[in-house]
Amino acid sequence: MRIKAINPNTTLEMTENIGKVADKYTSDEVEVVAVSPERGPISIESYYDDYLAIPGLLEEIRKDEGDFDAFINACWxxxxxxxxxxVTxxxxxxxxxGSMYVANMLGATFSVATILPRAKDLIEETVLTTxxxxxxxxxxxxxxxVVETETARDAAVEALLEASTLAVEEDGAEAICLGCAGMGGLDEELEKELPVPVIDSVGAAAVLAEGLVRLGKSTSKVMTYRPPEPKEIKGYPDVYQFTEPAPSADD
Amino acid sequence: MRIKAINPNTTLEMTENIGKVADKYTSDEVEVVAVSPERGPISIESYYDDYLAIPGLLEEIRKDEGDFDAFINACWxxxxxxxxxxVTxxxxxxxxxGSMYVANMLGATFSVATILPRAKDLIEETVLTTxxxxxxxxxxxxxxxVVETETARDAAVEALLEASTLAVEEDGAEAICLGCAGMGGLDEELEKELPVPVIDSVGAAAVLAEGLVRLGKSTSKVMTYRPPEPKEIKGYPDVYQFTEPAPSADD
Amino acid sequence: MRIKAINPNTTLEMTENIGKVADKYTSDEVEVVAVSPERGPISIESYYDDYLAIPGLLEEIRKDEGDFDAFINACWxxxxxxxxxxVTxxxxxxxxxGSMYVANMLGATFSVATILPRAKDLIEETVLTTxxxxxxxxxxxxxxxVVETETARDAAVEALLEASTLAVEEDGAEAICLGCAGMGGLDEELEKELPVPVIDSVGAAAVLAEGLVRLGKSTSKVMTYRPPEPKEIKGYPDVYQFTEPAPSADD
Amino acid sequence: MRIKAINPNTTLEMTENIGKVADKYTSDEVEVVAVSPERGPISIESYYDDYLAIPGLLEEIRKDEGDFDAFINACWxxxxxxxxxxVTxxxxxxxxxGSMYVANMLGATFSVATILPRAKDLIEETVLTTxxxxxxxxxxxxxxxVVETETARDAAVEALLEASTLAVEEDGAEAICLGCAGMGGLDEELEKELPVPVIDSVGAAAVLAEGLVRLGKSTSKVMTYRPPEPKEIKGYPDVYQFTEPAPSADD
Amino acid sequence: MRIKAINPNTTLEMTENIGKVADKYTSDEVEVVAVSPERGPISIESYYDDYLAIPGLLEEIRKDEGDFDAFINACWxxxxxxxxxxVTxxxxxxxxxGSMYVANMLGATFSVATILPRAKDLIEETVLTTxxxxxxxxxxxxxxxVVETETARDAAVEALLEASTLAVEEDGAEAICLGCAGMGGLDEELEKELPVPVIDSVGAAAVLAEGLVRLGKSTSKVMTYRPPEPKEIKGYPDVYQFTEPAPSADD
Amino acid sequence: MRIKAINPNTTLEMTENIGKVADKYTSDEVEVVAVSPERGPISIESYYDDYLAIPGLLEEIRKDEGDFDAFINACWxxxxxxxxxxVTxxxxxxxxxGSMYVANMLGATFSVATILPRAKDLIEETVLTTxxxxxxxxxxxxxxxVVETETARDAAVEALLEASTLAVEEDGAEAICLGCAGMGGLDEELEKELPVPVIDSVGAAAVLAEGLVRLGKSTSKVMTYRPPEPKEIKGYPDVYQFTEPAPSADD
Incomplete structure (x- = not known):
């Protein structure tokens, strides 16, 4: 079983860590390949970054889609x-x-401990649409x-400890989702200091991806997730073009 | 890794099937033990059945809790x-x-295809509180x-096909959760006829349980899921008694 | 008119108080009988306690159901x-x-002042499903x-006063529901110190139960609340067995 | 105990019926006085009617407020x-x-069967704000x-039967609230034909009003329902003027 | 294009200010006429005031409805x-x-800074029903x-500054709606001190009213906003009477 | 006043129409410039199209941001x-x-009549996040x-008429938003046949954009909409790079 973990930003140290975490928690039958797109922001902290990262992310799924059994989208x-x-x-x-599902099975409520305040709305919208x-x-x-979550691990732990403590004591959180792929691997250290489970979001997604493959399930193609309608995408390379009509649900 | 799959009703044929399904989808490292309580209704179709099944279910967790790494509650x-x-x-x-999380990753919306109309409110309340x-x-x-889901497989497939088709065509469902443990194993047959993924709920719970164990996570004990307060439970056997105070979060 | 007030826990002092309160607020035409099950926890503070109390509670309704005109479920x-x-x-x-309906007619918002923090999720889920x-x-x-609400009345008043004051001043509550049957009778003392109405929840349920009987209404049997499907309930006494099929809505 | 039931419209036949129904369901200790304002629409079917009825309704509370123990606002x-x-x-x-609380205790869901389609939004907003x-x-x-509910009882029963049947069969309603004061007394006839409880809304409000008086509760004056701020109300008679400052919550 | 801005209260200084603000922000093609009803409270601070102001407000629309292209309801x-x-x-x-729509286009969230605490529920209900x-x-x-917002401009600015600062810092507001027509014109002064846009609600409504006229759109008459049913409105002058049946949607 | 209306897809006929509609409804003081990005899909019908259109759309704002007073994002x-x-x-x-705000002022409810069924989820998510x-x-x-909305106007009218009629008759819609920029100008023809207002969404956005400029308001920069954090955006041209830190709210 091969799982491709895509770090939508272009910071390779983070990609490497994502691969390690995903590998750690999956079974021996799983081979994890962690990649970053060539194009896009070095970190995702605003809606702007988020949208500029998506074309590269989609290319990473398209370009060797046949070689993998599942994909991980590794940005909170x-x-x-x-x-x-x-597209697949x-x-x-x-x-x-992934991390929210895991948290929801471990505590009656969860909070997300994450990066800069400006990302709060983006994070909340993610929770809402999930x-x-x-x-x-x-x-x-x-x-x-985002970069500091990789390069300043001690400061990251300290800041997350403070945020998580407030979440537990003031907001009633019973589990914490680490709200950035760069925080992969910090859960264990944080659990030493916190009275609640801390979810490594990359790890959570990895075990879920393996589980979905074990179940033999595919993405629903009946409506919303049908292949993109075939049409010209001006100024984008061939890998982005869809030229064949999607089969209808009646076929 | 040992996972105990508890069928909260007392119909052993269903328990056996639950065990087979959970075993089928988990990795080789997992040993699944499927059990039923000794006491309780032979099927769960009303709130009444639901509540009378719970004491036996809780006993099944309590009685050899140390021998397992995770538990599956196998009733939709x-x-x-x-x-x-x-209690653990x-x-x-x-x-x-479990099946809702899986469905939510495969389609933009999901429906639950299930048993008797009288259970609709119970099912909807489960969706709400999840x-x-x-x-x-x-x-x-x-x-x-419930019993017919085991004993009348052909009729069950036909009825679920009709309900699922209505869910897809009239309600816009893009994935179907099979809303009864007795439907374990029917997903493949249904997928042959339906244009959407069909989730075997026992299988979904099984891969999630394995995943949670792989992540090394425990249930949050900070607040809601603390051990029951020690007190006398009149008329219940020893296995139900909690006599030691739960450690406080500060310990 | 005869109303059976069932204290789902097995602490008889509390049962006695529940009977007194229910009797105090109903008209002279009402005879209140307050009882506890023989089996179950001496107080309900966790989900565990809650579920272990339910079989006994259901038995109390079943065993002499024909002798009463209405039932009160006396645990918040x-x-x-x-x-x-x-079952009836x-x-x-x-x-x-009952207490929420009364509170909702007296103030623009209400809060619930209740027992141990661990019960918060259970209380909130009750509000949600109502x-x-x-x-x-x-x-x-x-x-x-729960027990202290009966045995330490002064401490209970003090604690509830503090919680209610915070609810009024910080949360904007305009009425307070006393969130435990053991708090029956404390409303008057609390209203002396608080600027908002305080609802004795047992009293509220009692006047509503009398009202429903006056209206001549019965529980809807068309769907969710149909009698339990007839089936074997293993290991439970006869009083729990339903053996006759529920009449269909068409009969 | 004296309860004033105010019919906010100015059709006296309806007022009389409201008085009869309220009297029928309350205990012997209750004296019901049913009145209509002198000014206002003869029926309430639009937002326009609704708002033009309110000043007269408020005057009915103000003018002999000291003579009553509770008030019923008898328009759905x-x-x-x-x-x-x-103002009191x-x-x-x-x-x-009142009718929604009663319905919510009898069935897992309720529908409202009511008058002209144009009132649907007003009715739904009432459900929402309650x-x-x-x-x-x-x-x-x-x-x-509205007038036909009084003057054409047979046609009213027939129309309500059809609407309620659709509510039960297509919407899953398990109880029906009769959504107009003019429908008082039709519940019994409808229950003969329908498989669900039908709530006479005037009756429901009457038993609740008696219940609130029995509980000895007053409307919360801490915030939203404080007496109106004293000020000039131009062009309105004296009975509408509030001249004394409301006591602060600290008094 | 003629727009009638109706101040539902009877304080003429406020009416004058409303007219100035509406005029300031609309284009040269717009003539704004600002009026107050003759009858009603001098300010709207309670539900009571609110309801007593409505008949006069409706009369202001009815009495020369043909002379205007749009109406502004100038009370938050x-x-x-x-x-x-x-009625039109x-x-x-x-x-x-109007102010909420504008705020919602400028910030990810908004808060309302308004008058006395007793109005909070009324304001929140307005947000909800919108x-x-x-x-x-x-x-x-x-x-x-309300009167102080006109007569004590410095104190008003100070109080709104404090409320808005709390909204931004504690509640995460990214835009502020000024929640009273009397606050018209204070937005510029407040924006000097606050890091977020402040919406003059009268101005917002004015540009929206002009926009709706430019679009050539009329209020939907298919259902909820059909003309009031023709009927007698006892004790109200002729201007309030609707005597002709509303045309049906099929006409 | 100069407003830039950006058609995020690359079909120039549609862009031209968008410009005409926006010009038609704005006042003489407004100059509308309608443009399309050079890169991106020729129509937006899937999430895939949507995301691939965004980089080009953002470039259109960035590249001459100083020359305009407001921007229109012309894709439903x-x-x-x-x-x-x-970025501005x-x-x-x-x-x-814009069209939803306008619809919400004209009817008690609105529906969206739009393109292919596959876009339903995307449209609903837009409604939700708004x-x-x-x-x-x-x-x-x-x-x-999308392309047919421009090239097959008669078929488009017919299809929208059918969808809108169902929305009015079965869903209770009281106003219709035309859910695609390509439908600009079809509102008048549809209103001839439908009993409800039909909103030209481009027109609605245009009058709102003019209104926001008249109010002199800017986008909130306190938190969510701060300028993107300065960082390298690999593989994107200079116009996408943000190199200067955003000023903090304290500056």
Whole structure:
């Protein structure tokens, strides 16, 4: 079983860590390949970054889609996740949704501890569109940039500890989702200090991706996630062009 | 890794099937033990049945809790799931929640195809308290009793096909959760006839339970799922008594 | 008119108090009989307690159902209320729902002042499933156990005063529901110190139960609250067995 | 105990019927006085009618407020109910809210069967602001005017039967609220033909009003329902003027 | 293009200011006429005031409806807005809804800074029925009466500054709606001190009213906003009487 | 006043029409410039198209941002609207939000009549994130592609007529939003046949954009819509690079 974990930003240190975490939690039958697009922002902290990262992310699914059994969208915000599901029948798991499902099975409520305050709205919209707003006690931001989650691990732990403690004590959170792929691997250290489970979102997505493959399930092609309508995409390379009509549900 | 799959009703044929399905989808590292309580209704179709099944279900967790790494609550309705999480630190996965998470990753909306109309309210309340009401297109009932899902497989397939077709065509469902543990194994046959993924709820819970164990996570004990307060439970056997105070979060 | 007020826990002092309160607020035409099951926890503070209390509660309705005109489910959490409505056509009123309706007619919002923090999720789920989440300003917990609400009345008043004051001043509550049957009779003392109405939940349920009987209404048997399907309930005494099929709505 | 039932429209036949129904369901200790304002529309079918009825309704509370223990606002839509609660400390019960509470205790969902389609939005907004939208299966309108509910009883029964049947069969309603004060007394006839409880909304409000008086509760004056701020109300008679400042919550 | 801006209260200084603000922001093609009813409260601070102002407001639309192209309902609370839409086909814009739409295009969330705390529930209900509750971070009240917003401009600015600062810093508001027509013109001064856009609600409604006229749109008469049913409105002058049946949608 | 109307797809006939409509409804003081990006899909019908259109759309705002007073995002779905607001202080109005605000002022509920069924989820998510889900009666799709809305006007009218009629008759819609920029100008023809107002979404956005400029308001830069964090955007041209840190709210 081969799973492609795509880091939608272009910081390779983060990609490497994502691969390690996904590999750690999946079974021996799984081979994880972690990649970044060539084009796009070095980190995703605004809606702007988010949208500029999506074309590269989609290319990473398209270009060797036949070689993998499932894909991981490794940015909390699950950028372009709906489009990812349009361009492949293989299961696609976002680390935001994945970590929320895991958290929702471990505590009566969860909070998300994440990066800069400006991302709060993006994070909350992700929770809303995933469908779990009623279980989310709060989104707690820090002063961390995405890059700092990789390069300043001690500061990251400290900031996340503070945010998570507030989430538990003031918002009633019973589990914490780590709201950035760069935080992969910090859960264990944080659990030493916190009275609640801390979810490594990359790990959560990895075990879910493996599970979906085990179940033998494919993405629904009946309506929303049908292949994109064939048409000209001006100024984009061939890998982005869809030229054949999607089969109708009646075929 | 050992996972105990508990069928909360007392029909052993169904228990056996639950065990087979859970075993089929988990990795080789997992040993599944499927059991039923000694006491309780032979099927769960009403709130009444649901509540009378819960004490036996809880006993099944309590009595050899140390021998397992995770538990599956194998009735769509996830009866007593909150209490299950109080009595063990091991992860507990309900087949209702598990199948909804899987469905939510495969289609933009899902429906639940299930048993008798009288269970509709119970099923909808399960969707609501799990937190995914906004993603559920409909709950579609049939004339099937729980027992018939095991004993009348052809009729069950036919009834579920009709309910699922209505869910897809009239309610816009893009994935179907099979809303009864007795329907385990029917997903493949249904997918041959339906244009959408069909989720075997027992299978979904099984891969999620394995995933939670791989992540090394435990149920949150900070608040809602703390061990029950120690007190006398009159007229119940020893296995139900909690006599030691739960450690406080500060310990 | 005879109303049976069932205390789902097995602490008889509390049962006695429930009877007194229900009797105090109903008219002279009403005879209140207050009882406890023989089996079950001495107090309900967790989901675990809640579920273990329900079988005994249901037995109390079943065993002499013909002798009463209505039933009161006297635990805030309205444990098993849906199943109660399945096993009788007589109206069943929960003290949680009853107190919320009364509060909702007296103030623009209400809060629930209740016992241990661990019960907060259970209380909130009760508010949600009753349908009044949008009117509930907050659930404010104390350090009181259920038993202390009966045995330590002064401490209970003090703790509830503090919780209610926070609800009014910080959450904007305009009425307070006392969130435990053991708090019956404390409303008057609390109203002396608080600027808002305080609802004795047992009293609220009692006047509603009398009202439903006056209206001559029965529980709806068309769907959700039909009698339980006839089937074997293994290991439960005869009083729990339903052997005759429920009449269909067409009969 | 004296309860004033105010019919906000100016059709006296309807007022008389409202008085009879309220009297029928309350205990012998209750004296019901049913009145209509002198000014206002002869029926309430639009938002326009609703708002023009409110000043007269408020005057009916103000003018002999000291002579009554509670008030009933007898129009489904509970017109001006918030203002009613501002001008008296005595409990005020609307027939919309009252009937919904009763219905919510008898069935898992309820529908409202009511007058002209144009009133649907007004009725739905009443359900929403009362807080029970999640329990309301549907609002089903008929071709009945308000006046016809009094003057054409047979046609009214027939139209309500059709609307209620659709509510039960297509919307899953398990109880029916009669959505107009003019429908008082039709519940019994409808229950003969329908498989669900039918709530006479005036009757429901009457037993709730008696219940609130029995509980000894007053409307909350801490915030929203404080007496109106003293000020000049130009062009309105003295009975509408509030000249003394409301006491602060600290007094 | 002629727009009638109706101040539903009877304080003429406020009316004059409303006219100036509406005129300031509309194009040269627009003539604004600002009026007050003759009857009604001098300010709207309670539900009581709100309802007593509505008949006069409706008269102001009715009496020379043919002379105007659109109407502005200039009280935050949009009193009787549904009835306003029943009595004319011309567009009617409330300053509450108008300011919320503008705010929703400028920030990810908005708060309302408004008058006395007692109005909070009325303001929140306005947000809810307009449909934008999910975007409203908070309603922040001050100690200002409506009249003080006109007569004590410095104190008003100070109080609004404090309320808005709390909304931004504690509630995460990214735009502020000024929640009273008397606050017209204070937005510029407040924006000097606040890091977020501040919406003059009268101005917002004015540009929207002009826009609706430019679009050539009329109020929908298919259902809810049909003309009031013809009937006797006892004790009200001729201007309030509707005597001709509304044309049916089929005509 | 100069407003730039950006058609996010690359079909120039549609761009031209968008310009005409926006010009038609704005005042003489407004100069409308309608453009398309050079790169991107020729129509937006899937999430995939939507995301591939956004980079070009953002470039159109960035490249001559100083020359305009406001921007229109002319695709129903408001693609990347949050990012648009990050890259400029000038107001940005989406045609989806704009048409919904207009519809919400004209009818008690609205529906969206739009293109292919596959876009339904995207349209519903737009309604949800704009905040108006509670006012949207339905999203009614047709068999129209985006291009057909321009090239097959008669067929488009016919299909929209059918969808809108169903929305009015079955879903209770009281106003219709035309859910595609290509439908600009069809409102008048549709209103001849339909009993409800039909909103030309481009027109609605245009008058709102003019209104925001008249109000002198800028996009909130306090939090979510701050300029993107400065960082390298690999493989994107200079116009996409943000190199200077955003000023903090304290500056």
């Amino acid at each position: 915000g699950d950028p372009g996740i709906d489009a990812c599901r349009e 029948e293989k299961p696609v798991v976002g680390i935001a949704e 469908g779990l707003a009623s279980k989310c006690a709060s989104v707690r931001c820090t002063d961390l940039t | 309705g996830d009866p007593g799931i909150d209490a299950c999480r109080e 630190e091991k992860p507990v996965v309900g087949i209702a929640e 937190g995914l009401a906004s993603k559920c297109a409909s709950v579609r009932c049939t004339d099937l009793t | 959490g309205d444990p098993g209320i849906d199943a109660c409505r399945e 056509e007589k109206p069943v009123v929960g003290i949680a729902e 349908g009044l989440a949008s009117k509930c300003a907050s659930v404010r917990c104390t350090d009181l156990t | 839509g509970d017109p001006g109910i918030d203002a009613c609660r501002e 400390e005595k409990p005020v019960v609307g027939i919309a809210e 807080g029970l939208a999640s329990k309301c299966a549907s609002v089903r309108c008929t071709d009945l005017t | 609370g949009d009193p009787g807005i549904d009835a306003c839409r029943e 086909e011309k567009p009617v814009v409330g300053i509450a809804e 449909g934008l509750a999910s975007k409203c971070a908070s309603v922040r009240c001050t100690d200002l009466t | 779905g408001d693609p990347g609207i949050d990012a648009c607001r990050e 202080e000038k107001p940005v109005v989406g045609i989806a939000e 905040g108006l889900a509670s006012k949207c009666a339905s999203v009614r799709c047709t068999d129209l592609t």
